[in-house]
Amino acid sequence: MLLKNYKTYDKKPLYLMDGTNSKIDLTVETSDNKQINLADLYFSTNAAAKIEVKNKAQSVSFKLELAPNQYIEQIYSLKADGFELGYDLKFVGLENTLRRQSDVAFHWVNEMKRLEFDLEQSRQKAKINYYLSKGDFEELSGLTAEYQQKRIKETLHWATFNQKFFTTGLIAKNKNFNAAVFATEVKDPKSKTVEKHGEIDLLVGSNDIIAGKGQFSFYFGPNQYYILKKVEAESFSDNVYLGYPVVNWFAKYLVVPLFAFLEGFVSNYGVIIILLSLIIKSMLFPLTYRSYKSMAKMKVINKYLQPRMDAFKEKHRKENGGKEPDMQTTSMHQQELYKKIGQSPFAAVQGCLPMLLQMPILFAMFMFFPSAIxxxxxxxxxxxxxxxYDHVITFSFNLPFLGNHISIFTLLMSISSIGITMTSNQNTATAGGPNAGMMKVMMYMMPIIFFFVLNSYPSGLSFYYLIQNLITLGQQHLIKRYFVDEEKIEAKISKFEAEQKYKDKATKKKSPFQVRLQEAQEKARQAQQERAEKKNAARNAKMNDKKK
Known part of the structure; x- marks a missing residue:
């Protein structure tokens, strides 16, 4: 099965099936308990030796006459466009010839041919997908190289051999496959021509075929979302994996349509990625602005809070024999400080929330680019x-966690991520506490970790993240220079603090926070005293028992 407009990674004609790597057997069971493989029988046809499909669909019929008014007919039909091959199977006058309540079995063995440059990743993508008639999409994992098998004892709609960018499959138009067995394995890990061995066994009742319900179709084509969407089978587009729910919603209804729209105007896909980055960043700019402004505000707030929190802890240690204040006492004092400068205790969370809202789009891109044919x-x-991956820099050996290459786009992406981390640390206050140093180290480690993770991913994905990082650096510079006045925020906080001190001095009343803080401290002191008394009583009782 040749796909005319596609080539293999080494520029050869792309055959999904070439007569040697794939075979489909179709067996029936006769009333005298014999198994007959239709592939072993001779079917005749009146069709021309060569049929060309242009503006309308064409069909070819192959018929096996068994007796007058008794025959098996196989009809293949091809539309003028698309990648489906219609297949109708008819049993006429064979009610007494076939075994009653038996099954017609499709047995499809496929040595999935190597089609892409990255053999290791292609093997991890090669798998079997199937869709149950009740509406569930499932798969036989591609990550497993060892032999795996799955038996299905309920009706199915379709099943496919799903490779990284191409799919071959069989669809029951009446959703009447009544059972199935699927199996995959990498038989020869050293093979450079085969990605994975797969087998699909599908059963359909012979009574259904006799009743005229033997309508099927084969799909031999690309894993392109909009092409698969046109296939007359429920959820056939799920053969393009775009992530879990929520993430795949963003991918299907935002990323894929936007990418297709840009394809209509721009022919260079690197430029399309740049334009896609600019559009996505522009859409997310209000969230980015709020997040950055909130972080800049927190920098000023922390400059006010940190020395006062340190002074509070030092005072508590002096008054309590070197003991650190508990979390509740510390939290209440911090809330009191927030109140004095007129800020919400949730200011830090408000800065993180816009970033979290951007995560589904980030993950949608992560799923889209590896699947984008x-x-x-x-x-x-x-x-x-x-x-x-771009493989300009390659080695003759493999390095742990890196492989035999360095992707330049991934390297540049990681360097730009470190630049964002450095800029963020300059523009926001570093959190205090015993884990502050570790947190700072982790912020710099993450880009390095992502370099190793993404080094073997598509260069289009790394290039997209690189452009995103460069735009982020530009946005941070513009927001800091033109939209955020830290001196104004600091002056406002100082003014509010002075006003609050004046009010406290004039009223000489304790604020509700101060009252609750003192009550909490008193309760904590009493609880600690009670625990000490109980501990002493238990120790004295134990000593008295020993004396007796």
Missing amino acids: ELRQQPFLWASDLSV
């Missing part, structure tokens, strides 16, 4: 193919 064999700058 549109990037396949599309060059940009030094990358020869945006759907795989």
Whole structure:
């Protein structure tokens, strides 16, 4: 099965099935308990040796006459567009020839051919997907190289051999596969031509075929979302994996349509990624602005809070024999300080919330780029193919966690991430506490970790993150220079604090927070005293028992 408009990674014609790597057997059981494979029988046809499909669908019929008014017919039909091959199976006048309540079995063995440059990642993507008639999409994991098998004892709608960018599959238009067995394995890990071995066994009742319900279709084509969406089978587009719910909603209804829209105007896919980055960043700018402004405000607030919190803790240690204040006492004192400067105790959370709202889009991109066949064999700058890692820097050996290459786009992305971390540390106050140093180290470690993780991912993904980081650095600079006046925020806090001190001095009354703070401290002191008394009583009782 040749796909005309596609080539393999080494620029050869792309055959999903070439007569040697894949075979489909179709067996029936006769009333005298014989198994007959239709692939072993001779079917005749009146069709021409060559049929060309242009403006309308064409069909070819193959018929096996068994007796007058008794025959098996297989009809193949091909539309003018798309990648479906219709297949109708008819048993006419065979009610007494076939075994009653038996099954017609499709047995499909497929040595999934290597089609992409990155063999290891292609093997991890090669799997079997299937869709149950009740509406559940499931799969046989591609991450497992060892032999795995799954038996299904309920009706199915379709099943596919799903590779990184291409799919072959069989669809029951009447959703009447009544059972199935699926299996995959990497038989020869050293093979450079085969990604994975797979087997699909599907059963359909012979009574259904006799009743005229033998309508099926094969799909041989690309894993392109909008192409799969047109296939007449429920959820067939799920063969393009775009993540879990919420994430895949953003991917399906924002990222994919936006990418397709840009394709209509721009032919260079590197430029499309740049434009996509600019649009997404522009959409998220209100959230970015609020987050950055809130962090800048927290920097000023922490400059006020930290020395006062340190003084409070030092005073508490002096008054309580070097003992640190508990979390409740510390929290209440911190809330009192927030009140004195007229700020919400949740100011820090308000800065993080806009960032969290951006996470689904971030993950949607992470799922979209590795699955985007549109990037396949599309060059940009030094990358020869945006759907795989750029491999300008390669080694003759493998390094742990890195492989035999360094992706330049991923390296630049990691460096820009470190730049964002450095800028963020300069623009926001560093949190205090015993874990502050560790947190700062982790902030710098994360870009390095992502470098190792993304080094073998598609260069298009790393390039997208690189552009996002560069835009982020630019936004941070513009917001700090033109939209956030830290001196104004600091003056406002100082003014509010002075007014609050004047009010406290004039009224000479304790605030509700101060009252609650003192009550909490007193309760804590009493509880501590009670625990000490109980401990002493238990120790004395134990000593008295020993004396007796």
